Structure formats: structure tokens, C-alpha cells
Amino acid sequence: MNVPDDLLYTESHEWIKREGENVRVGITDHAQSELTDVVYVELPKMDRQANAKEAIAIVESVKAASDIYAPVKGTVIEANKALEADPGLINREPYGQGWIFVLKIDNADDLKNLKDAEAYRKQIE
Amino acid sequence: MSEAAHKETPLYKEHVRLGARIVPFAGWLMPVQYTGIVDEHQAVRNNVGIFDISHMGQFIVEGAGARDWLNTMLTNNVGKLEAGMGQYTFLLNERGGIIDDLIVYRIGDQKFLLVVNAARTDEDFAWLEKHLKEGRSLGRPDGGWKDAAPLALINRSADFGGVAIQGPRVVEFFRALFGRETELPARNQIVKLPFNGVTVFVARTGYTGEDGIEVFFHAHDAVNFWNAALEKGKPFGIKPCGLGARDTLRLEMCYPLNGSDLSPERNPIEAGLGFFVDLSKPKFIGREALLKTKENGPRERLVPFRMKDKGPPPRPHYSVFQNDERIGEVTGGTLSPSLNWGVGMAYVSAAHGKIGAQIDIEIRGQKFPAIIEKKPLYKKSAS
Numbered sequence: 178m179n180v181p182d183d184l185l186y187t188e189s190h191e192w193i194k195r196e197g198e199n200v201r202v203g204i205t206d207h208a209q210s211e212l213t214d215v216v217y218v219e220l221p222k223m224d225r226q227a228n229a230k231e232a233i234a235i236v237e238s239v240k241a242a243s244d245i246y247a248p249v250k251g252t253v254i255e256a257n258k259a260l261e262a263d264p265g266l267i268n269r270e271p272y273g274q275g276w277i278f279v280l281k282i283d284n285a286d287d288l289k290n291l292k293d294a295e296a297y298r299k300q301i302e
Numbered sequence: 303m304s305e306a307a308h309k310e311t312p313l314y315k316e317h318v319r320l321g322a323r324i325v326p327f328a329g330w331l332m333p334v335q336y337t338g339i340v341d342e343h344q345a346v347r348n349n350v351g352i353f354d355i356s357h358m359g360q361f362i363v364e365g366a367g368a369r370d371w372l373n374t375m376l377t378n379n380v381g382k383l384e385a386g387m388g389q390y391t392f393l394l395n396e397r398g399g400i401i402d403d404l405i406v407y408r409i410g411d412q413k414f415l416l417v418v419n420a421a422r423t424d425e426d427f428a429w430l431e432k433h434l435k436e437g438r439s440l441g442r443p444d445g446g447w448k449d450a451a452p453l454a455l456i457n458r459s460a461d462f463g464g465v466a467i468q469g470p471r472v473v474e475f476f477r478a479l480f481g482r483e484t485e486l487p488a489r490n491q492i493v494k495l496p497f498n499g500v501t502v503f504v505a506r507t508g509y510t511g512e513d514g515i516e517v518f519f520h521a522h523d524a525v526n527f528w529n530a531a532l533e534k535g536k537p538f539g540i541k542p543c544g545l546g547a548r549d550t551l552r553l554e555m556c557y558p559l560n561g562s563d564l565s566p567e568r569n570p571i572e573a574g575l576g577f578f579v580d581l582s583k584p585k586f587i588g589r590e591a592l593l594k595t596k597e598n599g600p601r602e603r604l605v606p607f608r609m610k611d612k613g614p615p616p617r618p619h620y621s622v623f624q625n626d627e628r629i630g631e632v633t634g635g636t637l638s639p640s641l642n643w644g645v646g647m648a649y650v651s652a653a654h655g656k657i658g659a660q661i662d663i664e665i666r667g668q669k670f671p672a673i674i675e676k677k678p679l680y681k682k683s684a685s
Contacts, residue, residue, distance in 0.1 A: 213335060213338055213339055213546075214338055214339060214340045216615060216637040217613070217614045217615055217637065219614060219666075235614075235666070237614060237615060237637075238339075239339045239340060239546065239550060239615075239636055239637055239639065240334075240339065240546055240636075241617075242614070242617065
């Protein structure tokens with residue numbers, strides 16, 4: 178399973194990419210492979226404020242619906258509209274075009290609570 | 303139930319070797335998918351797929367009294383079966399509720415094979431055994447089952463393995479497996495055929511809406527048959543398929559799933575399956591209850607529906623509304639891989655369940671419009 182070194186991770190299988198004051202969030206390669214064919218994504222509403230570990234999006238496969246969590250406290254400033262037309266992007270490019278939302282983070286220190294690639298690799302071993 | 307308590311089919315190790323994702327199902331460890339549900343679904347719609355169905359139960363009922371006794375236990379008319387033919391039927395409780403749906407084959411003049419759902423195997427057998435004993439002790443002429451001719455009821459579930467081979471290329475594939483000259487059984491027919499030195503049962507039945515066969519063999523022959531089928535099926539694009547694809551395929555056809563669409567609280571008339579009930583038979587368990595349902599009309603009805611717009615797929619237990627009134631509940635739903643559209647089935651109040659009626663499916667607090675459709679939800683395009 179692909180776990181890029183330059184990203185941060187949550188226990189609930191989101192990846193986090195720091196972009197200045199914001200973070201871009203998606204689900205990991207491992208998560209997409211577990212979920213299998215993604216057929217529907219419910220994106221978070223713009224400007225929604227979320228606490229860490231709050232469910233703010235839903236990814237549905239043929240079999241089931243799964244919650245996607247805000248990795249840290251912040252405000253939704255972007256959601257990936259391309260997933261509405263092509264939810265399979267999450268399976269094909271989990272770390273690229275399959276990103277789900279961008280959060281403006283409240284406090285950059287919160288990122289310290291996330292896992293690095295090595296810790297996440299251990300988790301999914 | 304812990305993982306350790308789950309049974310493994312004789313093909314379990316093959317599934318693991320093929321990289322299947324294994325899940326507990328009906329007391330068994332079963333493959334839910336190998337390469338992906340959509341991929342496997344398409345293999346069955348376009349080429350051919352093979353499913354392990356070894357978890358299903360098999361009973362033999364044999365003897366001079368077998369036919370008449372089965373006719374008192376099952377809803378369809380066993381008397382109409384020619385030797386070698388099978389029929390879909392129900393095992394009901396006294397309230398007309400469905401204990402199980404199954405296929406009964408007449409495999410000899412006085413010998414029947416019942417193929418039942420994995421989750422219900424033990425319950426079915428206990429029910430049949432109990433009624434066999436009670437019925438016979440009640441004696442003749444009209445206290446119990448009137449025929450006291452001898453018969454035996456045997457649970458062979460542990461001895462048999464089985465696979466379903468389904469898809470439009472099954473006829474070519476059958477010939478590659480069993481030889482050019484071997485004739486395929488007719489729809490619902492079961493035949494005994496030699497295969498690599500052993501004997502297997504081959505029935506022209508299935509649960510996918512495609513042409514297909516189901517093959518039953520001794521458990522110790524399962525691995526050989528499975529691997530030979532995968533090898534010989536290569537030119538036909540065969541794929542091993544799991545429970546995930548089995549569910550999406552049957553749902554597109556509106557074939558009921560026991561435990562979701564069928565239960566002891568539902569009867570075959572509510573489920574829209576009255577065709578498999580012969581009320582002209584003088585006596586079978588559940589008959590009086592069904593006559594009442596037929597007379598008064600069912601309170602609720604199982605109906606297929608299709609979402610009106612693209613959106614989240616329907617799922618079991620979502621509420622169904624019509625004009626803001628709650629009229630029922632979804633039993634099964636998914637994004638149909640063939641239609642690339644949300645479809646499902648639901649029990650709704652009979653007054654509201656007309657074909658073409660507009661309904662709403664409540665998904666996470668929001669209502670999404672849908673339309674009640676005719677069966678099946680998916681029809682093969684005439685090509």
C-alpha cells in the first residue's frame with residue numbers, strides 16, 4: 178500500500194497535506210482499497226466549522242457508507258466538486274485528484290496530534 | 303459469534319490464495335470479493351463468473367411417502383415435478399411467514415434434493431424433522447399428514463460443496479468443462495455428469511438473472527472442480543465472484559434475499575412471490591394464513607424502486623415516504639453496477655405501492671425522490 182512520506186495521517190485513514198494555513202484532506206490508498214469501488218461522495222458544506230474527529234463527509238461504496246472526519250479543528254474552504262461526477266477518482270488517485278476537502282486550520286499546533294507516515298504504516302500492517 | 307466459530311467451506315483456502323476479502327456470513331467465512339464487486343458483477347453480466355455456494359444446505363428426502371409429505375411442508379406443488387426437474391418454493395410457519403426459500407429437485411422417482419439457505423440450514427432441518435415425527439405419530443386418516451408411507455429425511459449439508467457458474471458464456475464454458483457432446487440440462491433441470499473421474503450434479507439454475515448452472519459435488523472434490531473450472535474458463539474470461547457481486551446481481555433482478563426481503567414475519571404474497579404458492583393444494587403449513595392474506599389483500603408489499611436522480615445509493619432500513627407520510631422501509635439497495643444508478647427494494651403499504659408511484663427515500667435526514675418500478679430493475683438489452 179502506498180503511504181507517501183510527506184503526508185500526515187489519522188487513525189481513521191484520512192491523509193493530510195499541509196498547504197500553509199490550510200490542510201488538504203483525502204482518504205489513504207489503504208482506505209480506498211478497503212472500501213472498494215466508491216460510488217458516491219457527500220462533500221462537506223462550504224464554511225462549515227468542524228472539530229477534530231467530527232464526521233463531515235461521507236464516502237459510499239457499493240456495499241456501505243463510511244464517515245470521513247475532520248483531522249483537526251478548522252473551517253471548510255474548498256470541497257472537491259469533481260468527485261460528484263467521478264467518485265471513482267478516490268480509488269484511482271487517492272492522494273491526487275481524489276482529495277475530498279480543504280480545511281483552514283484554527284491552530285497549527287493541532288497537527289502535532291496526527292501520525293507520520295511511519296506510524297500510519299505500522300497501524301495498517 | 304467469534305471468528306473461530308465460523309465454518310470454512312471446502313474452498314476456503316482457494317479463496318484466501320486468490321486474495322479474496324473474507325467476511326463472516328451466515329456462520330461461514332465467505333469471500334465477499336476478489337478483485338472488486340463492480341468488476342465481478344460485470345464479469346457475470348458480460349462473460350462468466352464462478353461463486354462458491356458450498357455454504358448452502360442440502361437435504362435428501364426419499365421414500366414412497368416423500369412427494370406427498372413434501373407437499374404438506376412446501377408451498378409449490380411437488381407433484382408437478384417430473385423426475386430431474388426442480389422448482390422454487392417456500393417453507394412456511396403456521397402464520398404463513400417464510401422460514402426459508404429454497405429449490406426442491408426431484409432427483410429420482412421417489413427421491414428429492416432440497417437446496418436451502420446457509421443461514422437457515424439447521425433451523426429448516428429441525429423444522430422438517432419435528433414435523434416428520436409429529437405428523438407421523440398423529441397417524442391416519444385426517445389427524446395429521448394422511449400419507450404414512452415410509453420416507454427418510456437426511457441432512458447432507460456437510461458432505462456437499464457447490465459452485466454457481468453464471469453468465470452469457472456459460473454454454474460454451476459448460477462444453478469446455480464437460481465435453482462437446484454433453485447436453486446442457488434444461489432450465490430448472492438437474493443432471494448427473496461425470497467430471498474427471500467423479501460424479502457431479504449440474505442444475506440449470508442461478509441467482510443472477512444470467513444463464514447459468516449450479517454444480518454440486520462431494521466436499522472432497524471441491525478444490526479439484528474449482529481449479530479446473532478456473533483454468534478451463536480462462537478463454538471465456540471467467541472470474542471468481544464473491545457475495546458482494548452476488549448481492550448486486552440478484553438485486554438488479556429483484557430476486558429476494560432471505561433475512562432481508564424474506565423473514566418469518568413476511569409471507570410470499572406480501573413478497574410478490576405468490577406464483578410459487580399452490581393454494582389449490584388441500585394442505586400445507588401456512589395455507590390458511592395465506593388464504594386470508596389473499597382474501598383481504600396484503601397490508602404491505604415488496605416493491606422495486608429506482609432513484610429519480612443521481613445521488614446517494616439507497617440502503618437497507620432507510621425509511622420510505624409518500625407525501626410526507628412514512629409508508630415503509632428499504633430492505634435492500636445499492637448503486638446498480640449495470641445501470642450505474644441507485645436502485646432497491648422496499649416493503650411499503652400496499653395502498654401506496656403502485657407501479658409508477660412517486661416515493662421518497664430518506665437518506666441521512668434528507669428526502670430523495672424515487673419511483674416504484676416493475677420487476678426486474680435490470681433488463682438485458684436485446685443485442
